[in-house]
Amino acid sequence: MTGTWLHGLEDRARAALPAPVFEYVGQGARESVSTREAPAAWQGLRFAPHVLRDVTDVDPGVDLLGRRSLVPWGIAPTTLQRAVHPDGELAVARATAAAGGVMVVSSNAGTSFAAIGATGVRWWLQAYLPSDRTLAEPMLDRAVAAGAEAVVLTVDTPVVATKYVVGEPVWDTVQDGLLRVNFDPGYDERPGAEKATDLGPHDLDWLAERTGLPVVVKGVLRSDDARRCVDAGASAVWVSNHGGRQLDRARSTATQLPEVVAEVGDDAEVYADGGIRNGLDVLAALALGARGVFLGRPALWALADGEQGVARLHRDLRDEVVEALRLAGCRVPADAPSLLGRDDVPPL
Ligand SMILES: Cc1cc2nc3c(=O)[nH]c(=O)nc-3n(C[C@H](O)[C@H](O)[C@H](O)COP(=O)(O)O)c2cc1C
Numbered sequence: 011m012t013g014t015w016l017h018g019l020e021d022r023a024r025a026a027l028p029a030p031v032f033e034y035v036g037q038g039a040r041e042s043v044s045t046r047e048a049p050a051a052w053q054g055l056r057f058a059p060h061v062l063r064d065v066t067d068v069d070p071g072v073d074l075l076g077r078r079s080l081v082p083w084g085i086a087p088t089t090l091q092r093a094v095h096p097d098g099e100l101a102v103a104r105a106t107a108a109a110g111g112v113m114v115v116s117s118n119a120g121t122s123f124a125a126i127g128a129t130g131v132r133w134w135l136q137a138y139l140p141s142d143r144t145l146a147e148p149m150l151d152r153a154v155a156a157g158a159e160a161v162v163l164t165v166d167t168p169v170v171a172t173k174y175v176v177g178e179p180v181w182d183t184v185q186d187g188l189l190r191v192n193f194d195p196g197y198d199e200r201p202g203a204e205k206a207t208d209l210g211p212h213d214l215d216w217l218a219e220r221t222g223l224p225v226v227v228k229g230v231l232r233s234d235d236a237r238r239c240v241d242a243g244a245s246a247v248w249v250s251n252h253g254g255r256q257l258d259r260a261r262s263t264a265t266q267l268p269e270v271v272a273e274v275g276d277d278a279e280v281y282a283d284g285g286i287r288n289g290l291d292v293l294a295a296l297a298l299g300a301r302g303v304f305l306g307r308p309a310l311w312a313l314a315d316g317e318q319g320v321a322r323l324h325r326d327l328r329d330e331v332v333e334a335l336r337l338a339g340c341r342v343p344a345d346a347p348s349l350l351g352r353d354d355v356p357p358l
Contacts, residue, residue, distance in 0.1 A: 105321040289327060
């Protein structure tokens with residue numbers, strides 16, 4: 011029955027969450043074309059399963075940046091987790107620690123990095139860089155001090171894309187203190203705090219130097235950009251269109267993942283997110299060569315039920331991924347690329 015619970019996740023969150031919060035979580039940019047297409051793109055892939063293979067012992071774990079994750083997914087960075095549930099990032103952190111996975115914490119987080127680190131979760135910092143890079147330094151230093159193991163630079167957001175809000179905008183409903191608590195007070199009013207429109211490969215160097223951490227680049231959709239990231243020292247490239255919340259009509263990640271894997275897969279880890287909703291979607295991404303995947307909205311919908319909701323998300327998804335691997339004749343995620351040809355690109 012695990013599929014039933016995961017399948018109903020969004021509908022239960024719709025019933026449980028205040029309308030503006032639910033709308034914020036689900037929304038895409040403009041007409042939400044990319045947001046809508048994402049799950050369908052994974053569903054468009056077809057497997058050629060192996061048989062006559064011993065799938066008694068299946069291990070869904072993967073190495074992410076040199077450390078074992080017990081599951082081949084992590085939690086993507088999302089803003090306003092404490093508007094979804096008062097425990098916010100702490101609930102996600104505790105449940106993800108228990109699942110043996112990785113949590114990526116938004117630099118917009120409403121919970122202190124120190125408190126997140128204290129849960130014992132393995133976590134990476136997601137950073138947006140401001141025009142004046144020096145304004146980000148205290149936030150980066152706090153993340154390093156709180157045990158962040160990597161810094162994920164989001165590169166698809168030179169401006170926040172327009173969203174068509176139907177009901178009351180979430181920003182009119184949330185209390186103070188749910189946003190950017192890891193920055194210096196008054197950060198948003200400082201000149202130079204707006205998002206950088208001049209990000210370049212040199213920023214990877216700067217981040218690596220400042221933090222001493224591996225750098226992951228999130229928001230890449232093209233092989234030429236992936237190559238530039240790796241040449242600039244990125245340890246991993248994260249194929250993402252921001253859940254369709256930035257450039258609407260951007261191609262789906264399922265469509266773009268193969269060319270990125272073909273270009274840099276031997277030199278760096280490649281991750282993917284966007285529209286991953288169940289174990290078969292995870293298998294499809296692994297089959298296209300992703301080292302791991304990340305979940306945005308599903309984690310927030312599950313968080314509507316607090317830590318226990320996120321714990322169940324991890325548990326049920328693990329069951330689904332193990333079942334999918336077994337049915338496909340794969341013992342480990344690294345067996346999955348043989349399920350598809352390299353040129354097997356979904357239709358969207
Ligand atoms: C409500 C919401 C807030 C988000 N906030 C951030 C953020 O602060 N930083 C970031 O890099 N990406 C952010 N994202 C994008 C996610 O990290 C991820 O790329 C996307 O949600 C994946 O698609 P999915 O929601 O279909 O799983 C956000 C996504 C959502 C849904």
